[in-house]
Amino acid sequence: MQTLTLITGANRGMGFEIAKALGAHGQHILLGARNLDKGEAAAAQLRATGATVDAIQLDVTDPESVEAVTTKLTADYGQLDILINNAGATHDAHRAPSILPLNVIRDDFELNYFGVVNLTQHLIPLLKQAPHAKIINVTSMMGSLSQSLNPEAETFRASALGYQSSKAATNMFTIQLAKEFKNNAIPITVNSVDPGVVATGFGGGDPEAAKARGAKTPEMGASRTIELALSDDDVTATFSNDHGPVGW
């Protein structure tokens, strides 16, 4: 049977690259997109390469959208093998933590934390139906508390309180959920991935300008997530990138 994989925010950026790679490896991709037209266009591109890809409307901050996806997946498939929580954004615009408006921090948390937790909680019953399921949370080195204090780290000078704390919170979700499953012998692994600095439209940025500053291509940024999604090993509660483990 084909591995069934749901990827959020997969109409562009790294989500699209993850969908392309896993589709090429024979997985059945549910390509999540908050705008279904954009999702259908991306899915058509991948279907043209021979992959099995269905677009699905999914805004992770909209409880009704999450409910609708859960109902559809339950009716159509009755299980899910892999959930990749990739959708994410930053709203901080480099403002200092002393003045960053609370509503901006809330927006970061709605998408990068509550959206991830809500969707995941809804889909756990379906993941439990798979023989060995995986949850992969695409977080960021920016969410690393230890690297934020390390003068040698790329992220030492970064200041994006809402984004960074929401990604740190999602890393804690990874740890706590992984421990819950392990302690109860539930065969679902949960891991966080740091893609690195990647030239996408992330945060409204210009991919070409990011590339000129040395950012990775979206294919490179997606590679650790793809590796985990294809791997047979059962690592859980890890935070890693292409170079190995990342400090929490």
Ligand SMILES: NC(=O)c1ccc[n+]([C@@H]2O[C@H](COP(=O)([O-])OP(=O)(O)OC[C@H]3O[C@@H](n4cnc5c(N)ncnc54)[C@H](OP(=O)(O)O)[C@@H]3O)[C@@H](O)[C@H]2O)c1
């Ligand atoms: N790029 C980097 O340097 C970098 C570094 C570290 C971590 N990351 C993380 O990597 C992940 C992917 O980032 P990316 O660089 O590929 O970003 P991107 O190119 O900006 O793509 C973000 C995707 O998320 C979707 N999205 C936004 N809000 C959503 C919502 N409420 N519900 C569902 N989907 C939503 C976007 O949909 P629309 O097309 O509709 O906007 C888009 O498909 C994010 O979690 C990001 O935090 C990125």
